[in-house]
Amino acid sequence: MNVMTEAQTGAPATGRAGLEPTYEGDFVLDRHLLLESGRMLANPTLHYAVYGRLSAARDNAVLVCHALSGSALVGSWWPEIFAPGAVLSLDHDFVICINLLGSCYGSTGPGSVDPETGRSYGPDFPLVSIRDNVRAQAQLLDSLGIRQLRQVLGGSIGGMQALEWAMHDPARVERAAIIGVAPLSAMGLALNHLQRLAIQNDPDWAGGHYLPQRPPRQGLALARQIGMLSYKSAALFDERFGRNPNRNGEDPWALDNAGGGLIGGRFDIAGYLDHQGERFIERFDANSYLAILRTMDTWDPLNGHASAEEAFRRIRARINFVGISSDWLFPPASVREFAATIRSTGVQADYREMFSSHGHDAFLAEQAELVRLLQ
Amino acid sequence: MNVMTEAQTGAPATGRAGLEPTYEGDFVLDRHLLLESGRMLANPTLHYAVYGRLSAARDNAVLVCHALSGSALVGSWWPEIFAPGAVLSLDHDFVICINLLGSCYGSTGPGSVDPETGRSYGPDFPLVSIRDNVRAQAQLLDSLGIRQLRQVLGGSIGGMQALEWAMHDPARVERAAIIGVAPLSAMGLALNHLQRLAIQNDPDWAGGHYLPQRPPRQGLALARQIGMLSYKSAALFDERFGRNPNRNGEDPWALDNAGGGLIGGRFDIAGYLDHQGERFIERFDANSYLAILRTMDTWDPLNGHASAEEAFRRIRARINFVGISSDWLFPPASVREFAATIRSTGVQADYREMFSSHGHDAFLAEQAELVRLLQ
Numbered sequence: 199m200n201v202m203t204e205a206q207t208g209a210p211a212t213g214r215a216g217l218e219p220t221y222e223g224d225f226v227l228d229r230h231l232l233l234e235s236g237r238m239l240a241n242p243t244l245h246y247a248v249y250g251r252l253s254a255a256r257d258n259a260v261l262v263c264h265a266l267s268g269s270a271l272v273g274s275w276w277p278e279i280f281a282p283g284a285v286l287s288l289d290h291d292f293v294i295c296i297n298l299l300g301s302c303y304g305s306t307g308p309g310s311v312d313p314e315t316g317r318s319y320g321p322d323f324p325l326v327s328i329r330d331n332v333r334a335q336a337q338l339l340d341s342l343g344i345r346q347l348r349q350v351l352g353g354s355i356g357g358m359q360a361l362e363w364a365m366h367d368p369a370r371v372e373r374a375a376i377i378g379v380a381p382l383s384a385m386g387l388a389l390n391h392l393q394r395l396a397i398q399n400d401p402d403w404a405g406g407h408y409l410p411q412r413p414p415r416q417g418l419a420l421a422r423q424i425g426m427l428s429y430k431s432a433a434l435f436d437e438r439f440g441r442n443p444n445r446n447g448e449d450p451w452a453l454d455n456a457g458g459g460l461i462g463g464r465f466d467i468a469g470y471l472d473h474q475g476e477r478f479i480e481r482f483d484a485n486s487y488l489a490i491l492r493t494m495d496t497w498d499p500l501n502g503h504a505s506a507e508e509a510f511r512r513i514r515a516r517i518n519f520v521g522i523s524s525d526w527l528f529p530p531a532s533v534r535e536f537a538a539t540i541r542s543t544g545v546q547a548d549y550r551e552m553f554s555s556h557g558h559d560a561f562l563a564e565q566a567e568l569v570r571l572l573q
Numbered sequence: 574m575n576v577m578t579e580a581q582t583g584a585p586a587t588g589r590a591g592l593e594p595t596y597e598g599d600f601v602l603d604r605h606l607l608l609e610s611g612r613m614l615a616n617p618t619l620h621y622a623v624y625g626r627l628s629a630a631r632d633n634a635v636l637v638c639h640a641l642s643g644s645a646l647v648g649s650w651w652p653e654i655f656a657p658g659a660v661l662s663l664d665h666d667f668v669i670c671i672n673l674l675g676s677c678y679g680s681t682g683p684g685s686v687d688p689e690t691g692r693s694y695g696p697d698f699p700l701v702s703i704r705d706n707v708r709a710q711a712q713l714l715d716s717l718g719i720r721q722l723r724q725v726l727g728g729s730i731g732g733m734q735a736l737e738w739a740m741h742d743p744a745r746v747e748r749a750a751i752i753g754v755a756p757l758s759a760m761g762l763a764l765n766h767l768q769r770l771a772i773q774n775d776p777d778w779a780g781g782h783y784l785p786q787r788p789p790r791q792g793l794a795l796a797r798q799i800g801m802l803s804y805k806s807a808a809l810f811d812e813r814f815g816r817n818p819n820r821n822g823e824d825p826w827a828l829d830n831a832g833g834g835l836i837g838g839r840f841d842i843a844g845y846l847d848h849q850g851e852r853f854i855e856r857f858d859a860n861s862y863l864a865i866l867r868t869m870d871t872w873d874p875l876n877g878h879a880s881a882e883e884a885f886r887r888i889r890a891r892i893n894f895v896g897i898s899s900d901w902l903f904p905p906a907s908v909r910e911f912a913a914t915i916r917s918t919g920v921q922a923d924y925r926e927m928f929s930s931h932g933h934d935a936f937l938a939e940q941a942e943l944v945r946l947l948q
Binding site: 234235237308319321322323324325381382383384385387388389391392394395396398399400401406416417420423424427432435436438439440441450451452459460461462464465466467468471485488489492495496498526529 | 609610612683694696697698699700756757758759760762763764766767769770771773774775776781791792795798799802807810811813814815816825826827834835836837839840841842843846860863864867870871873901904
């Protein structure tokens, strides 16, 4: 079953395959984080991991930003980036990865206790924007005395953060690699909306007030499965699954089964998607999923700016945009166009295209090819 | 809201916009229908509509086959096909359209009473294949004394039926127009699987034994919404909805709302999809939806044949295949390839491409363009 790399994230954060971090811990902001939405997040925690050693001059830091369901353990989900001669070197780079606010992997999220109420946030967890995340991350870097980032890189929501870094803190960012991302299209918003509905429809979601022992498993699994369609490509599905019956021997043409005549045995692709849904609910929280969908939906780097010129002209970083040929969530044409818009404001931004049948997921599923492109 | 034509079906079957049929009624098969699956369907009813007059020589019949959630009322959902000088003429053609078995628009389906048990089929409704439908439809045509079909045409599942007609009853079919269809890909199977799960996840589905007054509304609405993504195109969504907030004034960046901080105000595309879901549950039945998904999933014209050659060589009809440039459920390349495979067996089959941003739905949403192509 595990023929494909886990979409969006690599291995579960709890799975410690790959590189071990030099340090993994929490940073608690010593003040409230005023969010773009106007709400406050009281003393949020950022969970982070670092790899390698910070140089005495503190000039070798690299920030990696993770995607929707990722974690701070970049060495686990993006190990090939660290291969000898690849993008990052543990001999030379000090690599930091910070868990997104809203997540369930250590940073403050819906499952965390709100110090103002003594209860967990649950569905009252506020909208935390990409920019809010970047501002919180900047405080963590400040605390580590890191004034300079050699590079900020990320795919998908990680790329949204990388661009916001270059916009928000232009003097600090020398280079950015922004992979498989552009402002989310209407189709992307639609896919996220249906994932949200899948969770909301599950009675166990209980308006977000579910008990930890009774989470909305079916809803979260279906949400993940809808997401999986957008992370993969039709060509990959055809190649891997075609119209084959499920490899466990189920028969799509069977007379009947447990579901009666209306529900047949599954095709192989259905068995695969169900398996992905089942794996996901073991490792991720439904309210965190909703929180980060909202972070993703509301990202628009032009928001609050009169023009692209005004939004991007402060950027000092050299930016490498990477589009993925088979990505239909963030189609390569939209990444290329986005790069061109940013370049037109005077930013040094190039565009490279990764040829892969893996769809959006290729930045995780075909890391060697990505490395080749970023070298 | 109603900027787009209803996907897959045109107007609801109850909506009698467009042409009135000459006759609409039921045909009851006088024997059991032995299904490909090995099950029997006892004296099934076919609900059908006819338009125009059958000539004395009975040589002017045309069969139109409908898609997933369509009805026999082709004059309502495909009116432009009947426009003066278009594809069909009520002065010259006798047009028949027959509701699919499994549907909720008059033909025997899960909501019908099984004469063997005296109870409605519910989830025990058997798998009825495309070929089963064609064999039942042939009995209806026999009863009308129709030995010859000038043309059989249909889009999507309607096109599956049209091809099966040409294969099953080669002497009867002079021409076929097969629009926006090829054997369902793994991505298509995946989309159908997730629509099925959305219904199954709804506790009101109750394993298919729901009460008519308490159907699985949320599940069916979500299923329809997932389907809608595949019937439309990303370009159309961008053009029509972009990243606009919902036109009713909801604010995706709002602090909070009824759903707490995790659920924002909707974007316009989300409002549109919700509206489509709400409309659909007023007119369609969840078990019928499941039944026809299975009919669609299991269609493979090569099934039971040693080769394409063996499967298709009996066809005598001239076939026009139509691919839709922006269709990602049945991509034009796969329709073109399917046409080429069939042509390679000696069949007169051509391929034409409809340029449209409407996606799979274009055969209903841009009928004038389709007419131009079929003329």
